[in-house]
Amino acid sequence: MTRPLLGFLVAVFISSCPSLALADTFNVKGGILRxxxxxxxxxxxxxxxxxxxxxxxxxxxxxxxxxxxxxxxxxxxxxxxxxxxxxxxxxxxxxxxxxxxxxxxxxxxxxxxxxxxxxxxxxxxxxxxxxxxxxxxRGETPGVERLEGPMDEEDGGAxxxxxxxxxLALYSPLMIGGVSGRFAKRIAGGLSARQILPSGRNDTQLSRGPGFEPGSALGVALAVGDVTVGSIGTVTAVDGDKFLAFGHPFLNRGTVRFFATDASVVGVIPSLQTPFKLGSLGAVVGTVMQDRPQGIYGRVGVFPPFNEYHIHFTDVDSGKSAVRRFRAVTDPFVASSVITPAVAGCVEDLWGRSGQGTGEVRMTIEGGGLKEPWSRTNFFSSPSDLVEAMFKEFDVIHTLLPVNPFRKISPMTVKLDVKVTELPKVLYLERVEVPKDRTFNPGELIGVDVWLRPWRGKPQKRTFNVKIPADAKEPVEVVVRGGGIGEREQESIKMGRRSIDSLDALLREISALEANNEIVVEVLSGREKDREEETRLLSEIKADLTKEGSMRVLKTNYYVDGFLRVPLKMGTKDGEDAGD
CATH class of the missing domain: 2.40.10.10 (Trypsin-like serine proteases)
Structure with a gap:
């Protein structure tokens, strides 16, 4: 094998192995003073x-x-x-x-x-x-010898x-825009920021501006667009499209992909605690790639990967409607501190209030390697803080999916269709009746009358036909409840008999969770105790019960509240009373 060919193959091998790829270098114009x-x-x-x-x-x-x-x-x-x-x-x-x-x-x-x-x-x-x-x-840090012990006078003294x-780091105040005050404080708390300043909307498109020079104002952002989260500092040195800045960490996250933006300064505010620059984030100009104790490092002209968020908001009471869009970094651990309060704070800012109410949230996730868009709709109600209640489920799902152990699903697009009203749009379960003065047999189809009362409205009767399981054992009862109230748990997972083994299975089990706008009518019996060795997942159990006819689920446009049960007197298959 000739040396040129050998050199070519070695170069190809190194370039195809990130762990062996050459480390980035940086040249300082004019040199440094050691x-x-x-x-x-x-x-x-x-x-x-x-x-x-x-x-x-x-x-x-x-x-x-x-x-x-x-x-x-x-x-x-x-x-x-x-x-x-x-x-x-x-x-x-x-x-x-x-x-x-x-x-x-x-x-x-x-x-x-x-x-x-x-x-x-x-x-x-x-x-x-x-x-x-x-x-x-590139994961390679050349050894830099540290001088040990006292230095003589020629080396600068002891x-x-x-x-x-x-x-002691001169952390610039965290700039947050498009989010209500209390959720801005929550974002700041999650990022350990010491001070918050307001921020306007900035451009989400990559700008091909003149770039940075030493002393330029620089922004580092976690979210850009109608919601902004970031901070400003100063560029230390530039080498072509590469830059070093800050002289201290931003979040100290190591290898990152954050937005680098240009920035402008309105002025410097004197303060007894610490003076600070008051400024604004500009257009995205590149990517911050390293966030280390010594500072940050990145490149201009390179756009970082991002997740996109679309919020379509409707105030049912006023008829007001608005759309907000922003992009956020894909770092799942940073996003868990930023995205949920950013989304909740954006909705609260659009609503212009906090307090009681009822809301509907439809969440759709697209892209990120998903075979098809995944969506879930749920209703929420609170007598004191609707916005807080509305996004607890979103927080769990949004935090879970990016760190799932099966497949990377970012970058992704998350669409939220949010409708709110100050009124308690609640449907109360008021009464349940089954045919009286008779016994019931296993395998029998029975009619269950349920009286439903909308908030301050007149009760309405709805009849559900459910089937008593053929293998039902006493005690047997009809249970009518709002979705999520007294819901079955994932017993097979809890007891270690099953596990979720794919992203598709994970999404299927999330989809199987009941929603708060559902009326659930089911027949429960003593056979449940015979299934202590249950190996089915929740989605499989619900599918079997629905096919069997012993469970019926009705989706409504209300938040459903209530839990009622009626015992059934059972007979034998021959029509005799059980126990006679």
């Missing part, structure tokens, strides 16, 4: 945006170098100064990532500060630390030990 060359009293210049998109310089004094146990291993202590810093109240949240240069060489990124302290003081994440991030994109830096 930590070992940093000395107190050096003068530096930082770059950041104080207003709009204009990058402005500010001066810094280098004060020393600190070591710490966790990444980033080393930090540079600086003091910012000048008129712009003075008017801003010091180093502000949102300035994180601002590049710091000494003699034209890049020292690193402003990344950390102190609350209720001297806001002119800050900590810079060295470029030596940030340059560890790009190689992580190093102090820094406190845990993540508590």
């Amino acid at each position: 930590v070992g060359d940093i000395k107190p009293s050096l003068k530096g210049v930082g770059l950041t945006v104080f207003q709009g998109r204009d990058i402005k310089p500010f001066d810094l004094d280098i004060l020393g170098v600190l070591d710490q146990q966790e990444a980033p291993r080393r930090l540079v202590l600086v003091r910012a100064k000048g008129d712009l810093i003075g008017r801003s109240g010091g180093i502000a949240a949102g300035m994180s990532g601002s590049p710091v240069y000494v003699g034209g060489r890049l020292v690193g990124a402003v990344g950390f500060g102190w609350e209720f302290g001297d806001h002119r003081m800050g900590l810079v994440t060295p470029m030596e630390e940030m340059l560890k991030i790009p190689p992580m994109e 190093r102090d030990v820094a406190p845990e830096s993540q508590d």
